[in-house]
Amino acid sequence: MIRKIAIVLLLAVVGYVAWVVALNLPGNKTPSSSPPAPKMAAGPAKTIEIVRSGPLVIPVTGVAASQLADTFDDARGEGRVHDAIDIMAPRGTPVIAAATGTVEKLFDSKLGGKTIYIRRDGGQWVDYYAHLDTYSPGLAEGQKVPQGHMIGTVGSTGDASPEAPHLHYAINAMAPGERWYQGKAINPYPLLTQK
Numbered sequence: 050m051i052r053k054i055a056i057v058l059l060l061a062v063v064g065y066v067a068w069v070v071a072l073n074l075p076g077n078k079t080p081s082s083s084p085p086a087p088k089m090a091a092g093p094a095k096t097i098e099i100v101r102s103g104p105l106v107i108p109v110t111g112v113a114a115s116q117l118a119d120t121f122d123d124a125r126g127e128g129r130v131h132d133a134i135d136i137m138a139p140r141g142t143p144v145i146a147a148a149t150g151t152v153e154k155l156f157d158s159k160l161g162g163k164t165i166y167i168r169r170d171g172g173q174w175v176d177y178y179a180h181l182d183t184y185s186p187g188l189a190e191g192q193k194v195p196q197g198h199m200i201g202t203v204g205s206t207g208d209a210s211p212e213a214p215h216l217h218y219a220i221n222a223m224a225p226g227e228r229w230y231q232g233k234a235i236n237p238y239p240l241l242t243q244k
């Protein structure tokens with residue numbers, strides 16, 4: 050009798066242990082015990098960019114770093130300085146995003162022609178692409194674009210010469226709260242040519 054009770058108790062203990070082990074096995078967890086999966090931010094304003102330390106890509110396809118010229122400090126009349134790099138290429142050459150970011154503004158201006166402002170790296174940088182011939186179909190403000198994504202084509206809209214189509218590419222360092230047309234230009238040339 051005592052032996053039977055002992056066996057029943059033993060079976061109960063073994064069964065309990067097996068049940069506990071089974072509950073704790075990976076993959077056997079009930080949904081309610083799992084933490085909720087992190088959700089991607091829905092709106093562009095909430096998007097958190099991963100800070101990249103790697104080099105930018107040259108934002109015009111088929112252009113090698115050795116073909117670039119440092120035109121950052123060139124005078125542009127009326128006391129203005131260029132504050133950008135001009136990347137020469139035939140009209141219609143694809144323009145691609147130098148870095149992953151979010152399209153903040155598509156703007157048609159007298160000087161820049163068709164332009165794109167892409168904010169990146171948590172908002173601290175805005176890349177500026179100007180004199181575009183066309184925007185990529187469907188490109189829209191608020192759209193997230195990965196590095197290398199085609200955003201438009203090289204042209205000469207704005208104050209660029211029709212005989213010398215090029216991409217005017219600028220990088221602006223943004224203070225907190227600054228808007229797409231603000232910021233302080235840094236020279237893209239060393240960033241585009243670093244190995």
Ligand SMILES: [Zn+2]
Pocket residue numbers: 131133134135216217218
């Ligand atoms: Zn320029």
